[in-house]
Amino acid sequence: MNSLTRPRPALLTGLAVAAVGLTGASTAGAVVGGTPANRADFPYFTIVSGGCGGALITPNRVLTASHCGEGVQANREVRVGPDGIRRKAVLLAQHPVNLRELTRAQRDGVAVADLLLLQLDRAVPGVTPIPIARPADGLTAPGTVATTIGRGATQASGRGGGAFRSGVVRIQDPASCPDEISSRLDRFWSLCTRDPRLPAPSAPPPFVSACIGDSGGPLIVDRGAGPQLVATVSFGAHCGTQNDPEIYANAVNGRTWALSKRPPWTPAGTTRIEGKRRVGSKLKCVVDWLARPDRDVIFLWTGDSKLRQEGKRSFLRVGEKDRGSRLRCSARGGTAGGYGGTPQSKPVRVAR
Template sequence: MFASPHTLHRARPVRDLALYLLAAVAFLIAVSLESPAAQADPGPRSPRIVGGTLAPPGEFPWMVRLSMGCGGSLYRPELVLTAAHCVAGVEDPRSITATAGTVDPDDPEALTSTATAVHVAPGYDGMGRDWALVRLKTPMHGLPLLPLTSGTAADHGTFTVTGWGATEPDGPQSPMLRMATVDFVDDDTCAAAGGSYVDLVPEEELCAGVPEGGVDSCQGDSGGPLFRPDAEGTVVQVGIVSWGEGCAEKGKPGVYTQVSAFTEEIATAAADPTW
């Protein structure tokens, strides 16, 4: 599945202004060339789904694929929740196209919409707070929404992650939606992986993976959801694919925005009509 700073499997959101500007320029050049492979890549970490399986048709109807090569989830019919590093460098939101309601983005039955605006998490600087909302011109009515966790109880255990990211490090993105199962990794163990992991923001990020490696999100999965059933059996989103070093490497889990830390902020932003 996706993303990238994984080489990082997703990349750690940009660490300084110079890198941020370079990422923004690269994105704009890709858009101007109308490159179908263009995707956001904010830094040394990246994400996608490695070691997973194809998602059954209709299984995750709230999954959204964004045209810059990121994923997202349908938060409201007109709003997509994704990673800040996917959209922070986008100057014209109308360049973004969202596709949903299908495991195959080329499906003629898929719902599509261009974006009209993006809202990046206030204070986002590439270190934590990696969430954003994308407002759609045409609301995707009729599709189920993915509710956010209302607390931290679901932040442990076994999760599912989905996306259209690469299925091997530095490989092409998957043409079909894929899914994988990963387990919670505690903050101390995650930070002990060294490298970029020493900069983990425990209050805002959570880690998940497989100790022996082989299963992970990857380049192109960034912005997609990490989810699981809560105590009542309702599937809730607990994370957003953010970054990681490489993809599916032993001892290097994926790092996800911890949704429970931002549920109220996201709700406030979603209710604000001024952006």
């Protein structure tokens, strides 16, 4: 699955995977039908792992697409601004509605908020974050002209990625996009856009559209008081070759969550093993949580890379079969922001 445009069924598949590890199918690319853009004009634009974009919304937070979570988990480095300032995403949180509505989404095809929040290891200096528009600003109303930016594919074939481009689109009445956003939940968490020339029958392609590699990139509106973030790239189907709409995740409706002091971060931390390393003793898996889970906490023990014990107990009784083996432990769990855990601890060797 590519990194901007994906059909709705793939979106649901990505969210289902996200529920067990913040992973998901990726969806969008660079802007087809747009024009070359200067990175300095969009300093808050962030390159996120997995072929995605994002927006710096505070000095140490980036907003991107939830379906980009798999790439972020694999490589947590992000690059912010024209100079590509490198930072590490130490905490992740998808919007709580993703987990709350997951069962329903799997049952009747309801999509949820395609938003992922990244907490960076330290603030980004010299880059002004982009503010998220407030609902009262009215910047997501049908007819609003907005700018989409990205560095994914510039051709419907998926070629041309890496070039930074921008394009102008117009926010549509949700009723004009029934195939893409059909439910009340869809309409609340999604924005539908089209090339401003559409639906003029004589308008030739390519139409302005995000494409492969643009997922998570910002959709911005500027009415003279400076740019404001209204959405992030979620999915689409044809990279501007047809006059179908593109769908963005509504950042305005997620503003309170994205800027809250303590959003429900996906569990993360480090582990270590304490106790006597001999047969008959008990070892304990001690977790230093950076973000503590509040549900479904599981401890995993391995011996010489093979699963030794899995369950709610943090203790392991060392048996004869562990003699001389190298033991490691890890922990995982969930919050309203997703499921995650720790890497394996450093190994300890049981005495022979």
